[in-house]
Amino acid sequence: MTSTSFRRGIVPGVAVLAFALTACGGADAGAEEGSGSNGVSGQVAVDGSSTVFPMSDAAGELLNEENPDIQVSVSESGTGGGFEAFCAGDTDISNASRPIDEEEVAACEAEGIEYTELQVATDALTVVVHPDLAVDCLTVDQLVQLWAPDSKVANWSELDPSFPDQDIALFGPGTDSGTYDYMASEVIDPDAEEPATRQDYEASEDDNVLVQGVAGTEGATGYFGYTYYEENQEQLKALQIDGGEGCVEPSAETAQAGEYTPLARPLFVYVKNTAYNDNAAVKEYVDFYIENLSQIAEVGQFIPLSEDLYAETQSAAEGLAS
Amino acid sequence: MSIATTTAREVTQSLATGRSKEHGPAALIFLGLLWFSMFFGVVVLLVLIIDTIIEGSSRFDGALLTEYGSRVSPETTGFRAGILGSAWLMVFTALFAVPLGIAAALYLEEFANRDRWWNRLIELNLQNLAAVPSIVYGLLAVAVMALLGFDNSGTVLGGAIALALLILPVIIITTREAVRAVPREIRDGSLALGATVWQTTWRQTLPSAIPGIATGTILGLSRAIGEAAPLVVVGLAGSVRFDPEGLLSSITALPMQIFSLTSQSQEDFQTAASAAIVVLLVMILGLNGLAIFIRNKFQRTW
Structure with a gap:
């Protein structure tokens, strides 16, 4: 008998605790709806490589510190899965730990998706x-x-x-x-x-x-x-x-200097051109990403680009605006 | 479960008090094996849970619940997005699955003619659906979202459809059990007083079955809240830093965030993931506790 009444006592207790914990999460919702942003708001959908995920996630976090109104969601369905969604037009940006392959190029063409490839970091396999x-x-x-x-x-x-x-x-x-x-x-x-x-x-x-x-x-x-x-x-x-x-x-220096071949590999993000030009949030995100690339690479624990490569990425990003 | 436990208890009692007819060594060895099997399962589970609690113990703080995920400062990363996402998912999963499940169960139990082949086919399929791997429901939800014309299925709506499909068979089966447990006499009495079948079902059978239905529903939800596989397929994000705002808001869920963080290289993220596993366990235990509470509180015997 005592065990039953004990159980009856503890069970609602646990339940209440659980809901209290859940509720805590919502308590200060909207607290950081700060001002100081430049008025751009909107959504950015990023999917793709789980290797690049930490970088694109870090870019979102750092951007949100300046502008909390841009909603960045980063998924990680893998490079291939990411391109599948990207070429179907479902996402704005696709992370990739290898260049886009022929089949994926064809799939993007079939849907009329134009994109720009940006190298964002180097990884030493x-x-x-x-x-x-x-x-x-x-x-x-x-x-x-x-x-x-x-x-x-x-x-x-x-x-x-x-x-x-x-x-x-x-x-x-x-x-x-x-x-x-x-x-x-x-x-x-x-x-x-x-x-x-x-x-x-x-x-x-x-x-x-x-x-x-x-x-x-x-x-x-x-x-x-x-x-x-x-x-x-x-x-x-x-x-x-x-x-x-x-x-x-393998080290940051050897990979950057191009000495660690052939295992130093580039990491990319692919940006949909129309998303960049039509969606202010995507433009803001990509511009911020490229501008702060070395800091983002550091937070995401990747090897930043060498100066030459960074210049290439910058000029590629400039080509996005049409 | 109940039959197994009672039988086992009877056997152990009779063995212990020596009143058993089965004193043979074979019986004792078998009993030993049973005990070993039980202890093995329980011990492995306990070790796993305790190990997780110890690993996550340094992160049982407020930030874990109230902060968004953070890469800039992994030591204060939080699961606010996942917890809120899971809460939203649960609400809409329940909204989708419960009415549909109860209606389907009532039809099958009270109205359907069991001699018709299509009703038997539905029953057969229901039993099978309960055993389908959860990832398949994710694929199904993606298809449903595409049919409805939504490009992005990684939203509250997509996730809730996947989870609702997942627990629908559970809800239907438990509701049917609960409805079946209502004694025939109550229906007969109601019908004898001139009520129609519909009135009998709505005013007598269903209210009497509610404790059983509620228990089944909550157990179904507590299964859904811990699922990551169908949500991965649906394409829920691994990381968002905003609260859900509506049905078409991109979200993540607690199990997804845990899944994402455990594969990161930084130690801090794995610690946070362990702590989040404990949070998820508490949520699931809470739901199960609520189910037991409802069952005990409202249980009726006729």
Whole structure:
């Protein structure tokens, strides 16, 4: 009996607590409806790569500090999913961790969507290994040999006799990811009709899972964006990459200077021209984004563009206005 | 559940007091296995919850509930957009699903002729729908939104349609159970006094079944509030920094924000996500608690 009455007592208590918590969220709604904005308001719909998501999200946040009336919603359905919505005319801006491909160009053309490509940051695709592994540098050929679609490499010593006799455990992003696309089409075989890597690896769309996997498995290797290595440096070892001119470590400097090839990759946003010209909010957002690019890249934890590339992006953005 | 628990209790009691006819080692081993299975499930769940609470413990503060997500200062990032989005979603999900669900259940239980093949087909489909993976309802909602002529389905309307479709079978099935539990005599009495079938259903059967219907509805909603998969498909945003303003407002939901933050590289975001998981758990437990409360408070026996 006592247990029943106890239950009857606690249950509404929990319920009330839950609703009180929910209500808290709405308590100071509209508090930051500040003045000081330049009168522009409206909505900006951004979708696309989850890699670029932190940047476009940061741009929205910083813009809202100046102008809270612009409503930016950023989704992350992946580079491919983003272009699908973008070319159907559903979004204003699409994030991409690779350039738009031919099929997507055709889809955009079919719908009459004109767009402008803006490079917003550089990422260094980082090949990491378990920290205890006695391998420090891979040539691009070895990397290709390891990840090629028909690869049977299962032991580090097969790549190079000087490497330890240790089984390899592979971790990598899933096939929907722009990171996977980049590895397959830019590193492994630029001429392949259907770019791919080998498929017998542990795949996850969540890079933190890949970090845990490589950090926890002896002989493991994997690849993902630089920021995930940067945040987990004590658990992982990044391999230097030899693209023909000696071993180069992944870092902001080497990626910016163009030395970390071919794994330094550009990150893009694609802006719909008509949205930029017809929707003041989109114009405001894009202008702010480009103007404060290095600060946004820092907040989003990416490598800012070199001066040359930034100048290119700026002039591309100027071309948006028609 | 109830049959399993009562039987298990009887078996354990009889084993403990020694009045059982089944003293054989096989019976004891089986009982041991059952206990092990139960403990395994409960222990794993407890470890998971406690681990989440510990990880998120540094973020149980006001900012978690009242602030929008922040990348500039990850240590004070909040889930205001997600909490409000989820609240709006729940309201509209209920508005869409409850009337439709109750009406469908009443039709099937009180009016439909069970000998007709189409009614049997509907019943068969209902049972199957309850087992369809939730992501499929997201696809369905995208299709519905496209039919209605909306370009952007990542709105309150799109999300609420997905979640309403998701819990509709649950509501229909529990409502039918509740209606079925109303004794035949009440209907007969009402009909004998000259009421029509409609009047009987509206004035006698339905009011008597309300506690059961409410319980089922709330349990359905507490399932919907924790869903992320259909909302991802519908295209809800991962990040917004404004409050929902209407049916066509772009929103995010608490599970979506958690999903988005757990895949970020910064430790602070993962801590915040853990804390938000606890908030979501409290919301779900609250809804379930409300369901139990309603059931106990209004339960009738005939």
